[in-house]
Amino acid sequence: MDSVKICCVVDSVEDCCVVDGVGDCCVVDGVEDCSVVDSVEYCCVVNCVEDCCEVDSGEDYYVVDSVEDCCVVDSGEDYYVVDSVEDYYVVDSVEDCCVVDCVEDWCVVDSVEDCCVMDTAQNCCVMDSVEDCCVVDSQEDCCVMGQCGGMLCGG
Incomplete structure (x- = not known):
């Protein structure tokens, strides 16, 4: 879809580096330190609350439909996949995820x-x-x- 943006697993929202391809995702300490990697495992559907990313569903992809459905990244290995801003997941790695209904x-x-x-x-x-x-x-x-x-x- 034309609106698809692929974002990075980053230490903070400000460190997010937006790239063009599904396989081109950055793990960065800062935007200036962006390095392109091949693995989709590093992808997270977040840029910031005002600019959520939408990607195809799948093991390494997390779909959001609106700005309310944004992911917040705490570290390069942690991610949150949400149905609304009230939903969150506490995980230890990119592979860890729980499905829940509310905060x-x-x-x-x-x-x-x-x-x-x-x-x-x-x-x-x-x-x-x-x-x-x-x-x-x-x-x-x-x-x-x-x-x-x-x-x-x-x-």
């Missing part, structure tokens, strides 16, 4: 396979795999586990 929903994971889809912030587990996910009633009831078996884990 109260969050999940800290080690890999995309560890993602837990939930309704509220109180229903979150740090886990080894999605099969081990334990939905609990409060954050205090959440624990790191290898197997959950449907039980509540006391904090």
